[in-house]
Amino acid sequence: MHYVTYGISDESSMLRNRRGQMNTGEQSPVSTHHESTQENTEDDRLSEGDSQSLNGTSAQHNQGIYSPKNEAQSTAFFLLVVFLAFSTRLYKIMEPPHVCWDETHFGKMGSYYINRTFFFDVHPPLGKMLIGLAGYMTGYDGTYPFLKPGDKYEHHNYWGMRGFCASLGSCLPPFAYLTVLELSQSSTAALITAAVLAFDTGCITISQYILLDPILMFFIMGAVLSMVKFNRQRCRPFSAPWWFWLVLTGVNLSGALGVKFVGLFVILLVGMNTAWDLWSLLGDLHLSLMDFGKHLLSRVFGLILLPLFLYVTIFAVHFVVLNKSGPGDGFFSSAFQSRLIGNNLHNASMPEYLAYGSIITVKNLRIAGGYLHSHWHLYPEGVGAKQQQVTAYLHKDYNNMWLVHRSNDSDAQSEPDLVRHGDIIRLEHKGTTRNLHSHLHEAPLTKKHFQVTGYGINGTGDPNDLWQVEVCGGRKGDLVKVLRSKVRFLHRATGCVLYSSGKTLPKWGWEQVEITCSPYLKETPNSQWNIEDHINTKLPNISLSVLKPHFLEILLESHIVMIRGNSGLKPKDNEMSSKPWHWPINYQGLRFSGVNETEYRVYLLGNPVIWWLNLVGLGLYMVMVAVASLALRRGVQLDKRRIEHCRVLMEGGGLLLLGWFLHYVPFYTMGRILYYHHYFPAMLFSSMLTGITLDTLLQSADLWLRPPYSHWLLRGGQAMLFLAILNSFYMFHPLSYGMRGPLAHDPDSTMAGLKWMDSWEF
Structure with a gap:
């Protein structure tokens, strides 16, 4: 399986060479606690992967030493993740029963679609269309004005729109679980990732309201999952699963871009992965130029033409539905306005x-x-x-x-x-x-x-x-x-x-x-x-x-109009904006609802234990990759298991690090106003990287301790990690599910002692 691993191609070549040496019978002095039968099975897989070629396409890396112990365990973990994700996000979905934060914008825009009233927004229309459709399908009539945060919903049916966004947000931990499982073949790494996302108060809060963010992140994670699933099909080109994951990747790319222009970042990630994949195919001497041309054209269809067609179709539906004059007329040209029913220029x-x-x-x-x-x-x-x-x-x-x-x-x-x-x-x-x-x-x-x-x-x-x-x-x-x-x-x-x-x-x-x-x-x-x-x-x-x-x-x-409007967004008087360097350190959150102690307060803030753990994970990843690269350069003898650790870090981790970089660093170049919630797509990649990094670190316990102590350290470390995540969620869950009474600085507050940074406002 070839991933985007720019800058570590030499080390990847070394990994393949090392693995070949292991298959010829060379023994490693480094001990491993895998059973001999499993090692023999893996030897067969590795040997087969190095020697086989189907239609000139290398089958290397399609199987790894990190494969789950059994499929039943993996399935049980996945079902547990699904249960936790949906239960944490659908809990108290009706609370508070009033408009919160940007619901005043996106709820109103959903109403515009139901009423077919034209409006202007700086984002593409898919997210608002889906919100409007969810409201319409669940009995909302589009009459609520969404004037300002704090306004009561009263008898209006808003649960469908909130429930729709929460359902898409609930898919993020399962998607992350499956993605990390594909990249690492470790159900433990996948479970760590899913736990991080399932119990993060920030991800929970941003998924529970009528917002574009859960819809955007659903398509981003869907695109990444589809991409890694497609990569796993490299030894079966043009098969039904190969085509399915290719097409699904393209569908998710159009969805991500159709919600927000931030979707361009995941398009860039998939594009770089595809370019690297095609470059690898071009270097495969078993592959004819005719077959390479088929690979190229199929990717052009699935990852360029199909997403472009779907993206244009989204706008075609948008223009057909919003055919009545509304508050967005003045942002557009006179010629544009002439097509809107009720505008003085119409007919x-x-x-x-x-x-x-x-x-x-x-x-x-x-x-x-x-x-x-x-x-x-x-x-x-x-x-x-x-x-x-x-x-x-x-x-x-x-x-x-x-x-x-x-x-x-x-x-x-x-x-x-x-x-x-x-x-x-x-x-x-x-x-x-x-x-x-x-x-x-x-x-x-x-x-x-x-x-x-x-x-x-x-x-x-x-x-x-x-x-x-x-x-x-x-x-x-x-x-x-x-x-x-x-x-x-x-x-x-x-x-x-x-x-x-x-x-x-x-x-x-x-x-x-x-x-x-x-x-x-x-x-x-x-x-x-x-x-x-x-x-x-x-x-x-x-x-x-x-x-x-x-x-x-x-x-x-x-x-x-959208691009100019987006770049022209400036902070209003007394409006709180943030800087990109604030985001990874969880410097400051956002008030979703309420300010004083008499109000129902919801505060968007990531679980600090989890977010700071992600920062530690980034640092550890850099150190571990540097050590692995140095060991390979110096010719240190490694066993198959250690080589597989290096491969997962460099290839799987490299892909996730690139995803985090592409979804975070570009914000430093933007002149528009920025908010804390812009970091959440990057946080998804950081969390997946944390799962792989910490699992690899714990799996390497036998580098320092001999059995059974290394096994005790492995299990103890995993238990402590999960307990820390659960305990931090228990401490900070009122941020997501609502707080009343004294503020955190008051000793009588339920959040007393938890305001670890002065910049937090709860």
């Missing part, structure tokens, strides 16, 4: 090309850029010139209307005159009759930009009211199309460009969005606009249905 008709004398609304192309807007209020004293405010407003309003005039005030013509690329125009605000104006005063918030105001009266102003129309990508004489053309307005006097900064004005600006004139002329969505509403009685109207974007256009726009 509307208006002139196709912009003309002088038209009444228009102008929408900025930045996410939530808003409509160009003005009102009678003036900029306050000390904020540029004390002239009329010009802002961007996120909602449709009469004060978004503007009249288009020629630069010379002469609009009276019998025939309509169309506006073209390069024309000089004036924009007069219809409600106040003041012109769109700019000058060399600095903008209110963006100090390197110029202020934009409303100036003049009844359309009469000065040369600072003149703007040049520029169609992005256009040439002189090109017409301005309603909805479709991206337009910029260049100020003639200063050379700056009309710009929506995205910054929120203070109370004096009614907390609307700042409009400036930017001296930086690079084309960005902030400086690009389109004409949305268009009224001109001299021009023939066309139905906007002919301007509706096709599926690929709205798919692309949705992704651009």
Whole structure:
């Protein structure tokens, strides 16, 4: 079985060579307590794995010395893990009976799907679709508003959505058990991993509420399990199980990406594993190029084309279901809005090309850029010139209307005159009759930009009211199309460009969005606009249905909006964010429910014993791999069992270490706001690595002690480990299942003495 083991390929080669030496009869001085019959069986397996080739595909490593004692024990352990996982996550699933943390977002979005109301979110739609489907299938009618955390659910049926998320979260320990069992062939390592995840208060809490995280982690773990199962089928290429696990890996990859863009990390993990696998196949001299081509094409189908098709299908369903106008309209282009039932652009008709004398609304192309807007209020004293405010407003309003005039005030013509690329125009605000104006005063918030105001009266102003129309990508004489053309307005006097900064004005600006004139002329969505509403009685109207974007256009726009929205997430006032280095050390949790001692409190915090054990496991793994690599380099004689330990650490552990790295380190490069719960996918890999590392360490007790003392140390260490996990869960379980009464700093609190870090808030 070949895993992604970058940087340890030389050691893996040494392991294969060592194993070959053992098969030729070379004896090792290192003792082992395996029975001779088991060793003979393993010798046969290893010899067979080294010599056999099916369709040119090496069968090495398909069987290992870590195979469970018997299948009945493995099955019993698995059933125990399933019972523990579901019982810990479904316990008190109805508590508390009010909205907790981000349920206010994702519960509301589930309601939107039931009501078919369009909304905007920075994540792909699959998770919210499944939440909505779970609610619909369990009798929820989509009428609860999910306004804010703490609101009572009352008679509304919310258990189905919570139960669905908890059920998917309950699959994580069994998936981890099976994954580690495949990688290590040790039921003990698998059981340690499952216990770590089953009794972690953080994993329990994040699985019990209406959130995307348990759905995301379900698909991530499903993809990893399917991948290692597929790797185990290498000696049986193109068989039914081989195809099953390949296709299931692709399905889980599309699911992970369809819930959150974090799914890209597991796609990268599977991609690196696949690249290494194909590289190994290419080096197999028993494999013809024709057969290698079949392997390559099958992986392209199962791991690229199939996930891509399913991912696009998710969005197709999303667009079909959410066909009614809703709170997400303003985040999207005017053309996009024209397809939504109830939007003023849906089935509307208006002139196709912009003309002088038209009444228009102008929408900025930045996410939530808003409509160009003005009102009678003036900029306050000390904020540029004390002239009329010009802002961007996120909602449709009469004060978004503007009249288009020629630069010379002469609009009276019998025939309509169309506006073209390069024309000089004036924009007069219809409600106040003041012109769109700019000058060399600095903008209110963006100090390197110029202020934009409303100036003049009844359309009469000065040369600072003149703007040049520029169609992005256009040439002189090109017409301005309603909805479709991206337009910029260049100020003639200063050379700056009309710009929506995205910054929120203070109370004096009614907390609307700042409009400036930017001296930086690079084309960005902030400086690009389109004409949305268009009224001109001299021009023939066309139905906007002919301007509706096709599926690929709205798919692309949705992704651009999501990516920009995701990268633009910033902390709100007094909002608690965290840094990536906080996460592995369990520095700070998240309040899910309640703050003071009279409230029902739930606090998202990983079981500190387990999380710090994972940190120790990471350190031990590095040391053990370094020692194993050094021993191999120095030619130390090792028996088969020790060689198998090294293989499991380097190949199985290497895969899990890579998974942890890919799901954790990229957050250091992100500029958006980050939260503690972002670490949980990486924590899954860290926990699996801990299971393999600690089991290998305990299995190596005979390096220091002779039997029976080594066996006593092995069993005693395992017992102490499981007892420590159970005891820590008993101590910290109120974090997940709810606390009332005094806070932890009070000696009378049920959590007294358990606030081990001052940064914890329970």
